[in-house]
Amino acid sequence: MTEQKRVLVVGGGISGLTAAYYLQKEQKQKNLPLDVQLIEASDQLGGKIKTEKRDGFTIERGPDSFLARKESAARLAEEVGLGDQLVPNGTGQSYILVNGKLHKMPSGSFMGIPTRIRPFLFSGLFTPAGKLRASLDLIKPKKQVEGDQGLGLFFRRRLGSQVVENLIEPLLSGIYAGDIDKLSLEATFPDFYRLEQEYGSLIKGLRKTRSISKPKKGEKKPSMFRTLEHGLESLVDAVEDKLDPGSVRKNTKVDHIERKPQGYHVLLSDGTVEEADAVILAVPHFQAQRMLSQFDFMDPFKEVNATSVANVAMAFDESAIKKDIDGTGFVVSRNSSFRITACTWTHKKWPHSTPAGKVMLRCYVGKPDDQDVVNLPDEDIVEIALNDLNKTMNITDKPDFSIVTRWYDAMPQYQVGHKDRLAEITEQLDQHLPGVCLAGGSYRGIGLPDCIDQGEAAVEKVLSSIKDNRI
Secondary structure, three states, rough: OOOOEEEEOOOOOHHHHHHHHHHHHHHOHHHHHHHEEEEOOOOOOOOOOEEEEEOOOEEEEEOOOOEEOOHHHHHHHOOOOOOOHHOOOOOOEEEEOOOEEEEEEOOOOEOEEEEOOHHOOOOOOOOOOHHHHHHHHHHHOOOOOOOOHHHHHHHHHOOOOHHHHHHHHHHHHHHOOOOOOEEEEHOOOOHHHHHHHHHHHHHHHHHHHHHOOOOOOOOOOOOOOOOOOOOOOHHHHHHHHHOOOOOEEOOOOOEEEOOOOOOEEEEOOOOEEEEEOOEOOOOOHHHHHHHOOOOHHHHHHHHHHHHHEEEEEEEEEEHHEEEEEOOOEEEEOOOOOEEEEEEEEEHHOHHHHHHEEEEEEEEOOOOOOOHHHHHOOOHHHHHHHHHHHHHOOOOOOOOOOEEEEEEEEEEOEEEEOOOOOOOHHHHHHHHHHHEEEEOOOOOOOHHHHHHHHHHHHHHHHHHHHHOOOOO
């Protein structure tokens, strides 16, 4: 590569931030003639990663952690000097709220699928008929399905509706905030279908492939999640500090992208035009479609829904909680009348985030069939959360303070056929718009490591296109 190439990264969430960081790192390490610019519509980078410090509390307004087994997030933190600030979650009992009562999560289950018989048999989550139906997974013949299928349909076929509604669906909805019956199996948990095909049973397959051992007496279960001591926004700040001076442009919206004989014209909201040889669109699917609206192959993104969610963090003195619960939080069955979908006892899950003698509860609202709740005034959302919490706890005082955060159209729904639609759009992009690629939560995973992985993959794709003289 001798001629300088200009790469624009559109969107400064964690995917775009990662892409800009690794492009500039490659440029320095290999002395590549690259000019990398990051364009962000808002006044700060990080997307949904937002941390607030208040009265000694560290409060996450967006995601609060990432899966430890997905290594890219911890690796990025270490690269930018935050390795010594990685913190494991405090472990403890988690619960599911069904029929107005908190039930312990059956030990030995993986994403709600039982792998040990005894905890499942003694769980109050299921009736005897529900337990019997789930056990049929051990003998029920596998079914080969051409193409994609609904996540809920698949699990109902293997384990029955009761296990789905009282265990699997509350857990997965906490991740995707969607209708489990419409979500794509291939785009979310394709390994489950492969387990069925190989072992004829999800329970048998998980027993064979996963080490889910019972903790010894007195031992806590291992931590599955990590965060950063000073909040996840410290990762955003550290990566931003590593970017080249002058390479980030905030408060600038991309209106349109046009293909030219040599590269692309990127039209900005202030009326100016940026020229680029490659563009990484690290933005939600509906924004990508708008920027490339002249290309019909982007139209399927118009049909992809995204749900809105909100969370409320509430701080208390520990004396306000008269009936405490020994655990880290609970998720709520959709059969419940509760309007909250989950609650994290943040002071127990992340003890470092809360001052001594204080309690932090973080509740979530925004079911697929209760989207209006997100638009309610702050005080109404706080009242809804407290009313629901007091059905299982006893909170005598109002919060010392509360912080409500709304995320509109923030949870893309990977509906059945998602991977095929995305593959077709990606193929068309490669054919008609070489050097333009997608990264972010709308596409190949919504967790922090998934988004970081996509940022890295976009870097590899752009560098490969340059190397092959496609751009």
